[in-house]
Amino acid sequence: MLATFARVYVDDLEAALPTFVELTGEQPRLRFTYRGLNLASIGGYLLLAGSEEALAPYRGTHATAIVESVDHVLRITEQHGGEVLDGPNEVPTGRNLTVRHPGGATIEYVEFHAAARSTFS
Numbered sequence: 796m797l798a799t800f801a802r803v804y805v806d807d808l809e810a811a812l813p814t815f816v817e818l819t820g821e822q823p824r825l826r827f828t829y830r831g832l833n834l835a836s837i838g839g840y841l842l843l844a845g846s847e848e849a850l851a852p853y854r855g856t857h858a859t860a861i862v863e864s865v866d867h868v869l870r871i872t873e874q875h876g877g878e879v880l881d882g883p884n885e886v887p888t889g890r891n892l893t894v895r896h897p898g899g900a901t902i903e904y905v906e907f908h909a910a911a912r913s914t915f916s
Contacts, residue, residue: 797907798861800841804854808833808844815840824914827887836914856893856901865892865906872896 805811812835816822819838826835831849835842841859843850862868865883872879872894880901882892888911893903 796860796862799839800836800859800861801839802853802856802858803840803842804850805842805844808835808842811842811844812837815842825888825911829887856903859903859905862904862906865890865904868892868894868904 803811803815812823815837819840821838823835823837826833828834832843832845832853834844843853869879869883869892871877872892876897878895880893880895883890884892886905888905889908890906891903893901895901
């Protein structure tokens with residue numbers, strides 16, 4: 796794992812960002828849209844904004860983890876009896892996979908492409 800983000804679901808990204816800028820002392824590293832959502836990573840948070848309908852499929856996901864290899868996570872998931880809920884998919888930042896692990900934790904794993912990875916150096 797390269798990084799882990801706590802997911803924060805918000806109604807309005809522009810209204811939410813100033814508070815998180817102040818809390819973290821950072822500016823958003825990544826901002827992008829995906830499936831009707833507006834997203835921004837800032838500090839240890841991933842803010843997701845959209846309508847209730849757009850957010851509904853994602854609210855059950857507990858965290859987002861940035862990993863070296865989605866394929867490696869997929870192998871571990873299969874070995875330990877986890878359930879792939881979505882993916883692997885091509886996404887604006889690289890590839891992702893959402894998994895429900897034994898015990899019930901639901902995590903999104905993202906393998907960044909070079910441009911997204913450069914935001915963390």
